[in-house]
Amino acid sequence: RKEVEQDPGPFNVPEGATVAFNCTYSNSASQSFFWYRQDCRKEPKLLMSVYSSGNEDGRFTAQLNRASQYISLLIRDSKLSDSATYLCVVRGSGGYNKLIFGAGTRLAVHP
Amino acid sequence: EAGVAQSPRYKIIEKRQSVAFWCNPISGHATLYWYQQILGQGPKLLIQFQNNGVVDDSQLPKDRFSAERLKGVDSTLKIQPAKLEDSAVYLCATWSEGVDYTFGSGTRLTVV
Numbered sequence: 001r002k003e004v005e006q007d008p009g010p011f012n013v014p015e016g017a018t019v020a021f022n023c024t025y026s027n028s029a030s031q032s033f034f035w036y037r038q039d040c041r042k043e044p045k046l047l048m049s050v051y052s053s054g055n056e057d058g059r060f061t062a063q064l065n066r067a068s069q070y071i072s073l074l075i076r077d078s079k080l081s082d083s084a085t086y087l088c089v090v091r092g093s094g095g096y097n098k099l100i101f102g103a104g105t106r107l108a109v110h111p
Numbered sequence: 112e113a114g115v116a117q118s119p120r121y122k123i124i125e126k127r128q129s130v131a132f133w134c135n136p137i138s139g140h141a142t143l144y145w146y147q148q149i150l151g152q153g154p155k156l157l158i159q160f161q162n163n164g165v166v167d168d169s170q171l172p173k174d175r176f177s178a179e180r181l182k183g184v185d186s187t188l189k190i191q192p193a194k195l196e197d198s199a200v201y202l203c204a205t206w207s208e209g210v211d212y213t214f215g216s217g218t219r220l221t222v223v
Binding site: 004008041042043044045046087097098099100101102103104 | 142144146151152153154155156159167202204206211212214215216217219
């Protein structure tokens with residue numbers, strides 16, 4: 001079983017749509033959780049951290065359910081510029097802050 | 112603050128040849144990582160340095176891959192000999208307390 005699993009998509013949505021991505025992780029001792037965004041042929045960039053209490057950043061809302069080992073990302077009012085791959089990322093339970101990446105979910109927003 | 116610099120940006124080699132990638136991290140960032148990202152997959156950690164010491168190389172194919180970080184600053188990743196399945200983007204990243212993980216732009220390797 002992969003340590004971090006995501007639906008690869010692609011998700012094809014019209015502008016203005018709401019889209020949700022899900023992710024599960026296998027190591028219950030994992031300590032930190034993130035969503036990264038990766039544009040085509042670019043490096044991953046941090047989109048937002050994910051907290052148990054849920055957190056929101058503009059049109060983006062992230063949620064963590066530790067009991068279910070489940071992470072989600074909700075994007076409201078999708079823009080063309082949101083088209084990218086969204087990587088679910090978990091920081092390992094050991095030292096040294098190793099990041100473990102999911103395979104990513106591709107999002108394509110069309111006019 | 113300058114970012115993580117990597118070179119070359121692109122490299123095409125024949126299988127069984129050797130190749131080396133270079134990473135210049137953000138000044139003062141003690142932790143340095145090399146990730147391999149195969150097309151359609153997420154980045155996979157190859158090796159992690161703390162200053163110039165290796166702390167995790169469990170997923171590094173040591174029969175052909177090697178890496179070093181002299182003086183705890185720049186790092187090089189080498190593949191010798193390369194295989195077709197090594198075609199990927201090789202990402203260098205650094206981390207420091209209180210600072211987000213920072214990735215370089217990567218080196219795109221094509222083995223033909």
